[in-house]
Amino acid sequence: MAIQITKETDYAIRCILYLIGMNGQVCTVGDISREQSIPYTFAAKIMQKLARAGLIESVRGVKGGFVLKRRPEEISLLDIVEAIEGPISMNICVLDRKSCDRQPRCPVHPWWVEISEVLRERLGEFTFDRILK
Amino acid sequence: MAIQITKETDYAIRCILYLIGMNGQVCTVGDISREQSIPYTFAAKIMQKLARAGLIESVRGVKGGFVLKRRPEEISLLDIVEAIEGPISMNICVLDRKSCDRQPRCPVHPWWVEISEVLRERLGEFTFDRILK
DNA sequence: CAAAACAGGATTAGATTAGTCCTAATTAGA
């Protein structure tokens, strides 16, 4: 099961989908949680992460909530995955060479670097204008 | 960290690399464990999985061990990943549609199916003759 | 100033990963 996005990331995508559907309107965590079947407190945390990553913007206080900060064509699956899970790579040695002392003479390492890059590129191609067309 | 092969899978790849290097010779778990820095009992389990998947063959009894069952060009990273982790997909709904009741009207689902397929194809292209060239 | 919202740290429950342990079953060779 390891090569898979987490439930949290899937929730985050649903959050973005909801905001896109609301077309610039400020939405509360309550709305999102209810409409997208995400536990309220968990959704709140996810929205915080998405805000810190600059994908959405928060509005505090009464009548507050969240709004999309970019247009759908400026948000990709990669943006969301990395906003939630951090930089992605197919094997630990890709991001942190020192994590494995075999790396200098490992014949597989360079290929994990390549596959990781291919995956990132692919995920980056899926922007929400394409996803929703 | 979620989109990443497990340590067990990385170990499995090292096991195969070792067997390829030994060129048809029967190798014991002890040899492999020592040479590839894999905990002995864990390596034993991994070899069992690789044998059940048909990538290697076990020889029981004294002077027993494991031998490669296919040529390097007939073994890909995908074969090993799936031998250890089972069928891979980028999101749970790809392999099990019923896992998510939003699937029938989810605009992202079809794209996860596509990305998963791309990843499988890519991993399938990395056979050990290429990896070791 | 009260109520409706977000902010963020700490904590918890459950699942998965990583690894161990123990008891068989097999087999080459003394």
Added chain:
DNA sequence: TCTAATTAGGACTAATCTAATCCTGTTTTG
């Protein structure tokens, strides 16, 4: 035929990560 070397496989455990909750604080409208 017995013994030591070796794999087979189930049960168990420790550590880590995922999924989620809780609680206290801050902001802001009306």
